[in-house]
Amino acid sequence: xxxxxxxxxxxxxxxxxxxxLGSISKAANEMxxxxxxxxxxxxxxxxxxxxxxxxxxxxGVEATSAGRVLLDHAHHVFRRLDIAxxxxxxxxxxxxxxxxxxACTSAIAQFLPEDLSRFAATYPDTRVDLREAYTGxxxxxxxxxxxxxxxxxxxxxxxxxxxxxxKEDRLAIVAPSNFREGIDRMQxxxxxxxxxxxxxDNASMTRLxxxxxxxxxxxxxxxxxxxxxDGVCRMVQSxxxxxxxxxxAARNLAYSLGLRLIDLEETWALRKxxxxxxxxxxxxLAMRRIVEFLGQKNKSTDNP
Numbered sequence: 001x002x003x004x005x006x007x008x009x010x011x012x013x014x015x016x017x018x019x020x021l022g023s024i025s026k027a028a029n030e031m032x033x034x035x036x037x038x039x040x041x042x043x044x045x046x047x048x049x050x051x052x053x054x055x056x057x058x059x060g061v062e063a064t065s066a067g068r069v070l071l072d073h074a075h076h077v078f079r080r081l082d083i084a085x086x087x088x089x090x091x092x093x094x095x096x097x098x099x100x101x102x103a104c105t106s107a108i109a110q111f112l113p114e115d116l117s118r119f120a121a122t123y124p125d126t127r128v129d130l131r132e133a134y135t136g137x138x139x140x141x142x143x144x145x146x147x148x149x150x151x152x153x154x155x156x157x158x159x160x161x162x163x164x165x166x167k168e169d170r171l172a173i174v175a176p177s178n179f180r181e182g183i184d185r186m187q188x189x190x191x192x193x194x195x196x197x198x199x200x201d202n203a204s205m206t207r208l209x210x211x212x213x214x215x216x217x218x219x220x221x222x223x224x225x226x227x228x229x230d231g232v233c234r235m236v237q238s239x240x241x242x243x244x245x246x247x248x249a250a251r252n253l254a255y256s257l258g259l260r261l262i263d264l265e266e267t268w269a270l271r272k273x274x275x276x277x278x279x280x281x282x283x284x285l286a287m288r289r290i291v292e293f294l295g296q297k298n299k300s301t302d303n304p
Contacts, residue, residue, distance in 0.1 A: 007048055009081075011041040015053065016074050018042065019067065023060035045070075079145035079281050097286030098127040102138045103151035104204060107273055109229055109249035111167055112151065119293050126286045134202045142278050148287050151294075153204045154272035160280075164295040166273040171205075173262040174236050174243040174250050185263040188212060195223040195241030197232050209244060212268060233257050246271075 010031075018027035018038075028038035046053050051066035063071055103112055108130070116128055133141070135156050141147035142161055151166055152158070173186060180186070198206045206225075213220035224240045226232055232243040233253040243250075247261060254261055275294055277283065283291075 007045065009077075011045055012074050012077065014038055014041050015045055015067075016071060016078070018054070018061060019063045019071050021060075022062065024054075026060075075145050076281065082145075083282070083284060096125045097284050098129055099284075099286045099290050100129050100131070100146075100148040101151070101290065102131045102133045102141055102147040102149075104135045104138065104153060104273075105132055105199075105229070106153070106169060106205070106246050106249060106271075107151045107166070108132050110169060110246055111248070115294055119290060122293065123289055126289055128290065135204045136202065139276065142276055145278060145281050148277070148284070149290055150276045152274055152276055154274040156204070156274075158274070158276050160278075161276045162279045164275040164291060166275050166294060168270060168272050169246040169248060171244050171264050171266075171269040171271065172247045172250065173264055174233060174245050174254055174259055175262060176236065176239070176242075177258050177260050179242065179260065180262070183262065185265050187265050189216065189218060191242065192218050195221045197224045197226065197235040197241050197243045198222055199229075199232065200225055200227055205244070208268065208271075212266075229253060233259060 014024075014027055014031055014033075017030060018024045021027050021030070024038050024042060025035050028035045031038070042053065049066065049070065052064050053067035053070060054061040055064055112130075116130065119126075119128065131147070135152040138147065138150040138152050139156060139158055139161070142150045154163075154165070173191070196209070198209060200206065209220055212218075221241075224235045226235060229245055229249050230253055232245055233250065234257065235241070236243050236259055237257045244264065250261060253259075275291055277287065277291060
């Protein structure tokens, strides 16, 4: 290493943020420091390591090979500091650890609350910080060490991560009470002339429906997009079309709004969930506990 400068956490955090945003000026703005000071900090890092960390482009900056190596180590450094901080705070509170658990909407809406309640009864000295997020975002957070454990839709690209099977659910059609009366089972192709109420574009279920529609050549006529299962059911009740939701999550909502559920006879309507962690980051006792506990709960959800 060359240069008289030392590495400090603020400079390292600036580097990580600049790599993430692709811009030193945006990183400086987010950290509320002057651009000149930010540029000087990056230059000091490059002098210390004796390597260029960023390539400057017309659109901003991009990490060099050396920069990517440092980025990987920086993620480990901040991950360890985060764990240390949480462990010491937990220790002062009489706990053995906190788990940052990020889960997709379907898991939270169906079976995760009950499982976490049992986990809390089994391990009262372990705290779970539960956050809801889209599957794709969860995988990114796990890769970056910003979440400890994730529950995602199986089939998502999780290369480099460890996965454990969790549970299964089944999708069903949510429709007004007078929709196709006398029919209890349908295929997706039977809905070719219907309007749909779907979740936001980032939702795994919406991406699934769009993928199936593309594969089958059937146009997906989206009339409304909402951000919750409750919103889908209420829009269906208001006559905006039909929806496709997990049976367990939709059952009570549908019945309370006078809607009906129709079995969707498609192999893709049976979905699997997985628990994912990053093997490149150290696993705490709290993390090992929850992965083992939830992994034992990977029984299929009962159909109605």
